[in-house]
Amino acid sequence: MVKVCCAKNCRNFWIPNTNLTFHTFPWSNKQRLEEWMNVVPSKSRIGKYSFICSAHFND
Numbered sequence: 001m002v003k004v005c006c007a008k009n010c011r012n013f014w015i016p017n018t019n020l021t022f023h024t025f026p027w028s029n030k031q032r033l034e035e036w037m038n039v040v041p042s043k044s045r046i047g048k049y050s051f052i053c054s055a056h057f058n059d
């Protein structure tokens with residue numbers, strides 16, 4: 001499966017040998033999930049297999 005960032009206006013996708021990492025949404029942690037939802041403009045459908053790239057996180 002190709003990992004593509006689901007954030008609006010972000011066209012990052014996973015390619016080897018980059019610092020970019022991709023994360024699935026923390027469905028089991030509602031508090032964190034809400035934080036991530038705030039980071040990601042929820043224009044697109046966020047599903048179980050949606051990814052968000054590390055470009056949206058400061059650490």
Ligand SMILES: [Zn+2]
Pocket residue numbers: 005006007010011012052053054055056
């Ligand atoms: Zn992204």
